[in-house]
Amino acid sequence: MKFLRNIFDNAHKTLNSSEKTKKFFPLVDAFDTLMFTPNHVTNKGSHVRDAIDLKRTMMLVIIALVPCLLFGIYNTGYQHYRVLGELEIISFWEIILKGALVVLPLVVVSYGSGLFVEFIFAIKNGHTVQEGFLVSGMLIPLCMPADVPLWMVAVATIFAVVIGKEVFGGTGMNILNVALTARAFLFFAHPTKMSGNEVWVTGFSDLKGEKYASLVSSANPEGVVDGSSGATALGDLASFMQDSPVLENTQAFQAKYSLMDSFLGFIPGSVGETSALMCLIGAALLLWTGIASWRVIGSFFIGGFVMATILNLVGGNGYFELPAIHQLMLGGFMFGMVFMATDPVTAAHTNAGKFIYGFLGGFLGILIRMVNPAYPEGIMLAILIANVFAPLIDHMVIQNNINRRLKRLKTA
Amino acid sequence: MKITVKKGLDIKMKGVPNKIIAEGNLSKSFALKPSDFPNLTPKLLVKEGDLVKCGSPVFCDKYNDVVIFVSPASGVVDKIIRGEKRRILAVTITSDGKFTQLNSKAKDFSKLDRLELKTDLLKSGLWPLLRMRPIDIIARPEDNPKSIFISSFDTNPLSPDYDFIMHNKSAEFNAGLELLNILTDGSVHLQIRKNSDEVFSNAKNVKTHLVKGPHPSGNVGVQMHEIDPINKGEVVWYINPQDVMILGRYSLTGAYDAKKVICIGGENVNSPKYVKTISGSSIKSILEGTEITENSRLISGNPLTGQKLEKDSFLGFYHHQLTVLPEGNEYKFFLSEGWLSLGFNRFSASKSYPTWLMPKSKTYQFDTNLNGEERSFVVSGQYEKVFPFDIYPVQLIKSIVTNDIEKMENLGIYEVSPEDFALCEFVCTSKINIQEIVRNGLDLIYKECM
Numbered sequence: 001m002k003f004l005r006n007i008f009d010n011a012h013k014t015l016n017s018s019e020k021t022k023k024f025f026p027l028v029d030a031f032d033t034l035m036f037t038p039n040h041v042t043n044k045g046s047h048v049r050d051a052i053d054l055k056r057t058m059m060l061v062i063i064a065l066v067p068c069l070l071f072g073i074y075n076t077g078y079q080h081y082r083v084l085g086e087l088e089i090i091s092f093w094e095i096i097l098k099g100a101l102v103v104l105p106l107v108v109v110s111y112g113s114g115l116f117v118e119f120i121f122a123i124k125n126g127h128t129v130q131e132g133f134l135v136s137g138m139l140i141p142l143c144m145p146a147d148v149p150l151w152m153v154a155v156a157t158i159f160a161v162v163i164g165k166e167v168f169g170g171t172g173m174n175i176l177n178v179a180l181t182a183r184a185f186l187f188f189a190h191p192t193k194m195s196g197n198e199v200w201v202t203g204f205s206d207l208k209g210e211k212y213a214s215l216v217s218s219a220n221p222e223g224v225v226d227g228s229s230g231a232t233a234l235g236d237l238a239s240f241m242q243d244s245p246v247l248e249n250t251q252a253f254q255a256k257y258s259l260m261d262s263f264l265g266f267i268p269g270s271v272g273e274t275s276a277l278m279c280l281i282g283a284a285l286l287l288w289t290g291i292a293s294w295r296v297i298g299s300f301f302i303g304g305f306v307m308a309t310i311l312n313l314v315g316g317n318g319y320f321e322l323p324a325i326h327q328l329m330l331g332g333f334m335f336g337m338v339f340m341a342t343d344p345v346t347a348a349h350t351n352a353g354k355f356i357y358g359f360l361g362g363f364l365g366i367l368i369r370m371v372n373p374a375y376p377e378g379i380m381l382a383i384l385i386a387n388v389f390a391p392l393i394d395h396m397v398i399q400n401n402i403n404r405r406l407k408r409l410k411t412a
Numbered sequence: 413m414k415i416t417v418k419k420g421l422d423i424k425m426k427g428v429p430n431k432i433i434a435e436g437n438l439s440k441s442f443a444l445k446p447s448d449f450p451n452l453t454p455k456l457l458v459k460e461g462d463l464v465k466c467g468s469p470v471f472c473d474k475y476n477d478v479v480i481f482v483s484p485a486s487g488v489v490d491k492i493i494r495g496e497k498r499r500i501l502a503v504t505i506t507s508d509g510k511f512t513q514l515n516s517k518a519k520d521f522s523k524l525d526r527l528e529l530k531t532d533l534l535k536s537g538l539w540p541l542l543r544m545r546p547i548d549i550i551a552r553p554e555d556n557p558k559s560i561f562i563s564s565f566d567t568n569p570l571s572p573d574y575d576f577i578m579h580n581k582s583a584e585f586n587a588g589l590e591l592l593n594i595l596t597d598g599s600v601h602l603q604i605r606k607n608s609d610e611v612f613s614n615a616k617n618v619k620t621h622l623v624k625g626p627h628p629s630g631n632v633g634v635q636m637h638e639i640d641p642i643n644k645g646e647v648v649w650y651i652n653p654q655d656v657m658i659l660g661r662y663s664l665t666g667a668y669d670a671k672k673v674i675c676i677g678g679e680n681v682n683s684p685k686y687v688k689t690i691s692g693s694s695i696k697s698i699l700e701g702t703e704i705t706e707n708s709r710l711i712s713g714n715p716l717t718g719q720k721l722e723k724d725s726f727l728g729f730y731h732h733q734l735t736v737l738p739e740g741n742e743y744k745f746f747l748s749e750g751w752l753s754l755g756f757n758r759f760s761a762s763k764s765y766p767t768w769l770m771p772k773s774k775t776y777q778f779d780t781n782l783n784g785e786e787r788s789f790v791v792s793g794q795y796e797k798v799f800p801f802d803i804y805p806v807q808l809i810k811s812i813v814t815n816d817i818e819k820m821e822n823l824g825i826y827e828v829s830p831e832d833f834a835l836c837e838f839v840c841t842s843k844i845n846i847q848e849i850v851r852n853g854l855d856l857i858y859k860e861c862m
Contacts (some may be wrong), residue, residue: 132790
């Protein structure tokens, strides 16, 4: 420890020795405070402070994301070999290797580009680097399709950090969730890489529909692979709303994507979102450590469930008839609920507001997902809308408190 | 009235004072520090070398010169210590050890009316013992408070136990209460706990309320909020129970007798205990016979709201507690004892440390390390867990930071004082100095609206 400490002390000394290098202080400070809780003592107010700090809070969220990341790596490889029909001859480690080669570069690019921007702003504005991006940097690759080009990840990350966060004043000041801003940016700027039937299984994204199908069928002359497309479960479901559905009815869908597979996550989708189980493990850690708000998670789930049930009752096509609980296990619902909606900065800040905010997010998420002609998934847009409404919700809650106080004044 | 405070936090620190009252050494030097009184601009009434007696005026409020501050001892004015821009930091008095009184004629106070009593208390120098809410400053003589509050217990960490200190002091306490009753048309509210000493449970001329719950249930602010909340334009006074005794002694003897018992606590004290002393005594005299570890911080008051002191300094006017804590000016490696450690020995109100899984009786080591760096406000819902007011703390703080007076009023600034936010400041992940912000907000409100 002493050795490490000396290195940092010397680095600080070297930086401070000249005016020119002084501004690079945040660079050394970021690594220093990562390795050591600094020796700062209280000089105003309370003399003792709680042991918690923002680094620990953010690190626990990252730890909660690890199950999703690991499963995402596995599933990326798994889906690739499933389409090729080689699952039986491929070992577990080959699947992991394939997945890791695809997913880890996404993580590296996301952190690299995002932290680069953070450091530039820290040096320019002369403040220390805040930890907010540590979580965003992990969320961004996990909410992307595996085959998204790396340069797009870099552009989207830089866009999200600069426009989504820094222009509002940095960590803690942003209105929209940073990771979702990055995803929404790509979603609208490069729709072909972010939606459709081709992008969801790695290794085939450059092939167009028919070519892809022919490759799949040539790879599997016996038709080992049941689905002939690389679309997500939600893509298949959305086709119920069109003239030529991929599948005949809800039962056929449930046969292709069983509730168990959807829950465990062995379905195509964005890297980290497919496994409801892994999201729930993350949720358990976040709720256990009190970092995520149970108010948001609970009401978000209820909101989604209520909407899905309403559409269940409406019925009329294969999509609407899918049981609500199955509906919630698909797509980004669980991932968005646990990791995106709970972002404390962009969620409602008041406890009462959190209930409304969460419910709104879940409710709108399923509504947008199921009742729209264009996008197979709506959770991202719903959470962004809920983010925008959060200050308004808080305003109403606070106004209520103000009125209560005014009333007391009048009756007194 | 029974009050149960649900939100809050009891901070379990090592070094709780033992229930022993040491005689203590008589201080040779005393001081009055204008900085003990928020918002006060002092005007000196003495020069260096002047002779003073117990109760002789030393300085007064420049903008309200009937409020005077008097010497707790007889002797010579030693030094007038000034800081930047010649601001008066302290007036020190070297005691002659005799404690000669300026006046010592007992009066029959029960025959005085309110105005006469006010004049008398102002002249005697006892007036500053009374403080007011909103703003949390010395009571203004022209106000008629709607009630007066006394909290008979302190829930801050390592705080003095008034049940122990004031056992068998009913005569003085009740005499003080009698005076307080003259000062208000409303009630004098005394908040007690289940096992309070009979000096409190049998107190006369008061409305007693039984209070239950964790810190800050002992703060008068919380008690006012539950019993008689302050609206805009209303004024409530409050006073510490030991200060009621000082009033009582004045009523019984006519003398300015600022004796009190304080406690010395904290991990870096070899024998935490109670000590008899006099208001304004030097820290040196209080700590005589007590050993203190190197690299300690001396705090006049409790660890949450007290003032940092140097060794040659003096006890604060309103403080009944001296705390000695280890300075936390050391680096902590992140895995072994820093921010990513398992942290079985680190206290946290957040569940991300295992504190909440430990037995409730466990005590923790605390130092003055900030445990992190100051950050933007990120984690929501944290203050609300330890803030038992029907007030939105974060939004109130934001309105103060943006100097939005109307919003501050709407959100309830008249009900709070910095000490009510001490726990919010303690638990804050982003290490924001909230008490300072609230003080600034109150000062602004005082300037603009009072």
